[in-house]
Amino acid sequence: MANTSKYAFEEKVVIAAVRRACALTSSVFEKLIKNETLVKGDKSPVTVGDFAAQALISTILHNTFPNDPIVGEEDASDLRIESGKLMRERIVELANDALTAPLAAGDNVAWGIGPGAHRTSDEILEAIDRGNHPGGPNGRMWTIDPIDGTKGFLRGEQYAVCVSLIVDATVQVGVIGCPNLLVDPSDPSKGTGAIFSAVRGAGARQFTLEGTDPVSLSIPKTEVEGLKFLESVEAAHSSHSFNDRVTEVLGVQAAHVRMDSQAKYAALCRGEGGAYLRMPTVVGYKEKIWDHAPGEVLVVEAGGIVTDSRGELLNFGVGRTLGENFGVIAAGRDVHPKVIAGVQQVQAEEKSKI
Numbered sequence: 120m121a122n123t124s125k126y127a128f129e130e131k132v133v134i135a136a137v138r139r140a141c142a143l144t145s146s147v148f149e150k151l152i153k154n155e156t157l158v159k160g161d162k163s164p165v166t167v168g169d170f171a172a173q174a175l176i177s178t179i180l181h182n183t184f185p186n187d188p189i190v191g192e193e194d195a196s197d198l199r200i201e202s203g204k205l206m207r208e209r210i211v212e213l214a215n216d217a218l219t220a221p222l223a224a225g226d227n228v229a230w231g232i233g234p235g236a237h238r239t240s241d242e243i244l245e246a247i248d249r250g251n252h253p254g255g256p257n258g259r260m261w262t263i264d265p266i267d268g269t270k271g272f273l274r275g276e277q278y279a280v281c282v283s284l285i286v287d288a289t290v291q292v293g294v295i296g297c298p299n300l301l302v303d304p305s306d307p308s309k310g311t312g313a314i315f316s317a318v319r320g321a322g323a324r325q326f327t328l329e330g331t332d333p334v335s336l337s338i339p340k341t342e343v344e345g346l347k348f349l350e351s352v353e354a355a356h357s358s359h360s361f362n363d364r365v366t367e368v369l370g371v372q373a374a375h376v377r378m379d380s381q382a383k384y385a386a387l388c389r390g391e392g393g394a395y396l397r398m399p400t401v402v403g404y405k406e407k408i409w410d411h412a413p414g415e416v417l418v419v420e421a422g423g424i425v426t427d428s429r430g431e432l433l434n435f436g437v438g439r440t441l442g443e444n445f446g447v448i449a450a451g452r453d454v455h456p457k458v459i460a461g462v463q464q465v466q467a468e469e470k471s472k473i
């Protein structure tokens with residue numbers, strides 16, 4: 120199915136950017152050494168791969184859509200100080216290797232890539248910091264999560280390169296690159312690596328890691344008892360015990376599937392799980408828009424629904440976070456109301472214990 124939608128060009132550019140970023144992050148994983156990882160203020164890890172991939176994607180977006188603001192996860196402040204010098208040099212090298220790699224079919228030098236697209240250190244830091252937009256309800260803006268699931272990336276498990284275009288608080292384009300995800304879960308011999316992409320109103324598709332051979336995605340129908348829950352590997356990111364109780368309440372039989380990153384949204388769209396449950400573990404944690412925007416449009420276009428635990432749509436127009444949304448629940452259209460009912464029953468039980 121060719122995408123002839125209003126945002127077909129944006130999708131094409133983002134798939135090209137994510138393809139380059141996946142090659143970059145995979146090569147970083149092969150070579151990652153100890154002093155190439157930092158711990159951020161919130162205690163979460165960030166690697167040279169996160170910074171370099173954000174610089175790469177931000178550069179491509181800025182060259183192609185110079186007036187569009189960017190909401191990116193990372194900022195370069197730790198790289199501008201003396202102690203960040205080694206990491207900075209490595210990031211500049213990695214970003215330039217990715218930017219100047221040969222053009223693939225469909226690529227365009229006007230996007231700021233290809234031999235000759237070399238950038239200075241200052242330009243790379245500036246590209247990272249261009250992701251500092253505060254978000255909000257109006258106009259176009261991009262989100263970049265250069266490596267979603269950094270903890271999974273460091274374990275050699277799942278992670279995802281995630282980019283979205285939000286227009287007036289609605290996600291219009293979402294692209295998720297998953298270098299470590301099986302191409303075909305029913306045939307591991309086909310190897311790993313896929314890019315998932317959706318444009319609102321134009322469907323959800325899986326591509327090869329080269330960005331070719333699209334296959335339409337649609338969430339298979341299941342009865343609620345036949346659901347398989349997808350959840351984070353990290354118990355600090357979403358409550359495993361809450362999900363265990365929802366399983367009991369709904370009479371779900373299958374064991375949960377634990378997976379890092381927005382690969383969970385992609386897996387849901389391929390029928391590898393029936394619902395993605397993400398209930399908070401810490402009071403006051405606000406989910407980040409870049410952790411959910413691409414996944415939201417992918418699931419909706421594959422025939423699903425994404426809401427918070429109250430059944431309200433995620434609000435991508437209140438800033439860099441999802442603000443007052445509480446938890447995230449994604450599932451096929453037919454089972455989503457039943458999953459929300461189960462979630463709310465468990466929430467009521469928890470409240471009655473306080």
Ligand SMILES: Nc1ncnc2c1ncn2[C@@H]1O[C@H](COP(=O)(O)O)[C@@H](OP(=O)(O)O)[C@H]1O
Pocket residue numbers: 163192264266267268269270271351352353355356357378379380381399400401404407410
């Ligand atoms: N206490 C917390 N609760 C929920 N999400 C959290 C969290 N701390 C970090 N995260 C987010 O969880 C994301 C990973 O999700 P998952 O557990 O599904 O792999 C992280 O993305 P990054 O890895 O891009 O920083 C981070 O934004």
Ligand SMILES: [Mg+2]
Pocket residue numbers: 163164165192269
């Ligand atoms: Mg992070």
Ligand SMILES: [Mg+2]
Pocket residue numbers: 264266267268409410
């Ligand atoms: Mg993330």
Ligand SMILES: [Mg+2]
Pocket residue numbers: 169192264265266267268269
């Ligand atoms: Mg990240």
